[in-house]
Amino acid sequence: MLTKFLIWRIKHVSNKNFVLFLGGIIGVIAGFAAVLLKETVHFIQHQLISEFSVESGNYYYIGFPLVGILITVAIAKWLLRERLGHGITQILYDISKNSGIIKRSKMYSRMITSAITVGFGGSVGLEAPIVVTGSAIGSNVGRLMHMNYKKRTLLIGCGAAGAISAIFNSPIAGVIFSMEVILADVTIAMFIPLLIASVTGALVSLTLLGDDVLFSFRLVDSFKASDTPYYILLGIICGLVSVYFTRMTYKIEGWIVKVKNVFGRAIVGGILLGLIIFLFPPIYGEGYNTIKLLLAGRELEILNTSLFFDEIDNVILVFGFIFCVILIKPIASALTIGSGGSGGIFAPSLFLGGVTGFFFAAVLNVITWGDVSTSNFTLVGMCGVMSGVLYAPLTAIFLIAEITSGYELFVPLMLVSAISFSTSSFFEKHSLYTKHLIEKGDLIQYDKDKQVLSQIDLTKIIETDLLQIPPKATLKELVDLVRVSKRNIFPVVNEKQELLGVVTLDDIRNVMFDREKQEKTMVKAYMHSPPASVSPHENMQSVMSKFEISGAWNLPVIDHGKYVGFLSKSRIFNTYRKKLIRSHQE
Structure with a gap:
């Protein structure tokens, strides 16, 4: 049935129009998935904490996150x-290294695990899991419809x-x-399917939920140009x-991963997270x-269900409580993900930005006896930290603008987003999503040459047809190999399959017909060490660097001390050319 449809589609529907149609379908499915995930999480949270006492600490906070993480890990x-x-990091890896092929299980796995993690109190967000879900749907629809790599990547977007x-x-x-x-290289032709997918996703959400989305707010205060110096300072602080x-995320995740047993890690992280949530x-x-x-001016209510409820009239304690929340939120998010929970840093960055913006404005009003809008600074702070953590300044600007249903704050949003991004990128070159991938050479951004090179699978271009010879073989035996070999390089390999050196035709050209030396001289007398060697697990940037430094045209491939074959620069160039032509054709 599918085959007949695909044949009909090829005959009657152009690729361009078909991608537009698929974009709309994927947007609808992703919209349903987002609604289902949101409603599931809120249902779980309502069942667990709706009856909590407002006026005292609730000890169930200690246990719920642990239970959620343990269930998720299991x-x-x-x-x-x-x-x-980090789900989005994996999506970027799949696009870069797996030809845009995302496992089918990711169409539902992150929805299940994140609903449990976040529903039970894990201090992370739903946005990354639902992005993974939507991306997986796009990838697998593309595979089902036999789309090429470029179209499949567009459907992921x-x-x-x-x-x-x-x-x-x-x-x-x-x-x-x-x-x-998600997408590193966007053209106008790619822009239209993204628009259709985004619009259909929003329509599904509006139809099923109305305005009951994750977060929305109507502006009550207008932007004052006189507050511009404060917004500049807020941008630096957000950065x-x-x-x-x-950095705290890297540090905490690096620490907790030292607990090797996955359930032991879940228990340690879950207990620590539960204690943090119990206090805050x-x-x-x-x-x-x-x-x-905070936006509604009911900041004192954030002490509800906490041990500090009785100090609700103590302004200094309230400020101290909020400041501690700012410091501890990244730790809680890292513990959630590092210990095996499922979720993303999208919501934590918005939360941290909002609390930072509110705290800055509230302290400013106390110090200067001013009347800056705490709600405006809360919203702009959300934009600033999101821009600085995700390295997505435009997303941050338009997200807050759309959340507030207007562009009244567009100027301060642009200002704070730009300053925060610049400040953050001064200290951290890459975003939390991409840092590890770029450092390993698994993701190349904004460099077409390196992007094409990174798509080459090194293991598929290793040449294994070179005839091997043992070090104690005679020159005559090597000459016999020369007669039947199509190559002029001969790896000298011992019985343990270890490469001891190489002999080239040039090394023996002057003596290969000397009958006396053929009988008496061993191969090891003519072998020499290669200028460098390559691991089959190296990235192509490292491999090409070795070729450039050594000046060689052929380098041996060694895997855990064992000889595998040779890598030829000419074969790499030939493969690169084919990849480049294919990418232009697509």
Whole structure:
């Protein structure tokens, strides 16, 4: 049935129109997935904490995150059989190294695991899991319809755009997020399917939920140009907070991964996370309810369900409480993901930015006896930290603009986003999503030459047809190999399959017909060490660097001390040329 449809499609529908149609379908599916995930998480949270006492500490906070992480780890290990971690990082890796092929299980795995993690209080967000879900839907629809790599990657972007659009009801931000974070090279032709996917995702969300999205707010205060110096200062602070968030995340995840047993890691991380949430309940889950309280001027209510409820009239303690939340939120998010939970840093960055913006404005009003808008600074702070953590300044600007249903704050949003991004990138060259991938050579951004080179699978171009010879063989035996070999390089390999050296035709040209030396001289007398060697697990940038430094045209491939074959620069160039031609044709 599918084959007949594909044949009909090729005859009657152009590739361009078909991709537009698929973009709309993917947007609809991603929209349904976003609605389902949001409703599931909120249902779990309502069942768990709706009856909590407002006026005292609730000890269930200690246990819920641990239970959620343990369940998540068990599902990931025994049912899904996959590692979770930062989902968007994995999507970028799949686009870069796996030809845009994303495992089918990711169409539902992150929805299940993140619903449990966040529902039980994990201090992460739903945006990354739903982006992974949408991207996986796009990839697998592309595979089903026999789309090539470039079209498949575009459909991954469509899934991401539809997911973000649906979960925030922000179609412009959905498109820009896909362009800034997921897709490295966007043309006008690619832009239209992203628009369609984003719009259909938003329409599904609006139809099923109305305005009941993750987060929305109507502006009550207008922007004052006289506040511009304060916004500049806020931009710098947001940039520094972003750096703190990124580095603390690396540090905590690096620490907790030292616990090798996955359930032991879940127990350690879950208990620590539970204690943090018990002391600071606003850190429970995504944290959007806390942001809503700050925007509504009900900041004292963030002490509800905490041990500090009786100190609600103590301004200094409230400020101290909020400052501690800023410091501890990155730790809580890193513990959630590092210990095996499922979620993303999208919501934590928005939460941290909102609390930072509110804290800055509140302290400013106390110090200067001023009347700056705490709600405006809260919103702009969200934009600033998101820009500095995700390295997606345009997404941050348009997301907050769409959330507030207007562009009243567009100027301060642009200003703070730019300053925060510049400050953060001064200290951290790459975003939290891309740093490890770029350092390993698994992701190349904004460099077409390196992008094409990175798509070459080194293991597929290793040449194994070179005839080997043992070191104690005679020159005559080597001459006999020369007669039947089509190559002029002969690896000298011992019985343990270790490469001892190489002999080239040039090395023996002057003596190969000397009968006396043929009988008496051994091969090892003529062998020499290669200028460098290559591992089959190296990235192509490292390999090409070795070719350039050594000046060689052929280098041996050694895997864990064992000889595998040779790598030829000419074969790499030939493969590169084919990849480049194919990418232009697509």
